Amino acid sequence: MISWIQRTFQHHFRIVFGVMLVLIIISFVFIYSPSSGLGSADAPEVKAQQYFDLNLASGTDQQKLLNDALLSINLQVGSSAGMDSTQLQAYALRRYAALRVAAELHVPNPTAAELTDHLKSLPIFASEDGKFDAARYSTFRLSLKSGAGGVSEAAIARVLNDDWRAGVVQRLLGGPGYVQSGEIATQLKYVDTQWKIAYAAVDYTAFKPAITPTESALTKFFEDNLFRYEVPPQVRVHYAEFPATAYLAQFTLTDDEIKAFYDGNPGRFPKPAAPAATPALATPVAPDAAADFAAVKPQVETALRGEKALRLAVREASNLTFALYDRKVTPGASLTKFLADQKITLKAAAPFTRASAPAEFGGSATATAAADEAFKLDAKRFSSDAIPLANGAVVLFWDESIPSRKPALSEVREKVAADYTENERRLRFVEAGRTLRSQIETRVKSGEAFAAATTAAASAAGLTVEIKDPKAFTYRQPPTDVESPVLGTVERLEKGSVSEMVSSADKGFIVHVTEKTLPDVSSANPAFATSRAQLSNSMASFNSDSYLEEIVSRELKKSAPATP
Secondary structure, X not given: OHHHHHXXXXXXXXXXXXXXXXXXXXXXXXXXXXXXXXXXXXXXXXXXXXXXXXXXXOHXXXXXXXXXXXXXXXXXXXXXXXXXXXXXXXXXXXHHHHHHHHHHOXXXXXXHXXXXXXXXXXXXXXXXXXXXXHHHHXXXXXXXXXXXXXXOHHHHHHHHHHXXXXXXXXXXXXXXXXXXXXXXXHHHHHHHOEEEEEEEEEEXXXXXXXXXXXXXXXXXXXXXXXXXXXXXXXXXXXXXXXXXXXXXXXXXXXXXHHHHHHHHOHHHOOOOOXXXXXXXXXXXXXXXXXXXXXXXXXXXXXXXXXXXXXXXXXXXXXXXXXXXXXXXXXXXXXXXXXXXXXXXXXXXXXXXOOOXXXXXXXXXXXXXXXXXXXXOOOOOOOEOOOXXXXXXXXXXXXXXXXXXXXXXXXXXXXXXHHHXXXXXXXXXXHHHHHHHHHHHHHHHHOOOOHHHHHHXXXXXXXXXXXXXXXXXXXXXXXXXXXXXXHHHHHOOOOOOOEOOOEEOOOEEEEEEEEEEEOOOOOOOOHHHHHHHHHHXXXXXXXXXXHHHHHHHHHHHHOOOOOOO
16 A cells, blocks of 8 residues: 555656645735744845845745745645634744754655655545545546646655654654643543533513613713714815716727627626517527627627726826826915816815715725825825726815814714613613523522523513523534533533523523533543543644744844844
8 A cells, every 4th residue: 555655646746736736826925024024025125034044035035935835734734724824924934943953953854654654644635534545545636637737846845855854843842742630631521521401592682671861871971981982083175076977978989899898798798688488499599699799789888988988087087196296286376276277176075084985986995995095195295196986086185184083972962872772771681681590590499490490580570582402412522503602601510500691792691501421531531542642742732833933033033123
């Protein structure tokens, strides 16, 4: 088997991993920050950031570091999709640090047998039970015979060999991963204790007490929560509008242009639906492309004319901004005369925040872009660049920047009253849950069943509850039909106890433990050895990562800017 693996792997080496890189689609971009250690690619006048023998400000060295790290991640864990940029950066830097330590310790490349064992451990070739599956590997190889590639055999060999050598260093740094028997017992108790519970889900949406806030209560709530009602910074602008509709008549479209636009956008102009309920034809009718085009030609011409008009509107707006710059126009009389000469009349927009651009600037995307540009303006930079909109373009002219302010209660009374009412409702719901739990606990202790006790207590309190009785479970195999707040509560309870109510957005949960069966936590339990191995591996991995992170930190500090 081992010789087959070696022979097959070596024979198809380039195909398998070349195509795998294509499937992975390495398209990761690192953004410079002093803390990350990774800089922008070969920008001029960027100070070198030495990291061992690499310059992290160099795009070439970044690519060397990152391409190997990303391929390594996909081999080691199957995919890098769940990692964010910070995790990827950390892994790349730690991996390279491990390889530098390996070089200092003269760790050799793996032997053929060691490389085979390493290959058999890779998740990409593992079956559902986590073991190497030769058939899966063979199927995977055959599915990739299209022969795509783009990575050299030498590069693939380097990543595999380096991963093995880095693994040697990590095992040395991690040590045996000592754990105490008590830690193993705690772990077994957590994952293998069997729970049998019942719980009540109290409906918050049905909880609607009568709440009438007094003036003094509203005033106090407003003053205590003033930060919630602060009016954010605003900007006031005028704008020159360039609607696309003003340019629709300025084009003469040829049939060839219209047909080319139609051919380039087939999905935008579907063939008209066939007439309903026509008699069946003896011979199928062949598609008629010319007839299909003729049926939608008016729509195609309208769409093409609209796109051309929109582009012209943006160009005219850009011409205005260039003329403002070229003629060195300034606010005041100079601007007034310039606009009059151009026959441009500005429109006023009501003051707006970054999150609430005026409706005349279009939908959310264009309005956000317009708001962002508006907040870049001031007395010095009084006009914006051309801003494309869905129906044309605008150029903004700054009038005033309005700082944030604390409003008077009268300005936001309606929102304050709604917030006060909701806050009071939530407080009363919590208090009702506390009372309900106390009554349930008293009834259960007197021998009443949890369901009956809950139904009676909820009815008396006017609460709507749903009682659930899930099957027994352990945290090793947690149930899928039990809400997460319930699972988070159970582990703190003993048999017979009734929990305090824990709340989510629309429910409150009260949990009763009917049975709690502890597992065998002695070394005679086969799970003891398994848990020991898992905890030891976790501890060793933690130790190794801690050492490597310290090495990374020390190395990055060598090229960090001096602190004033």
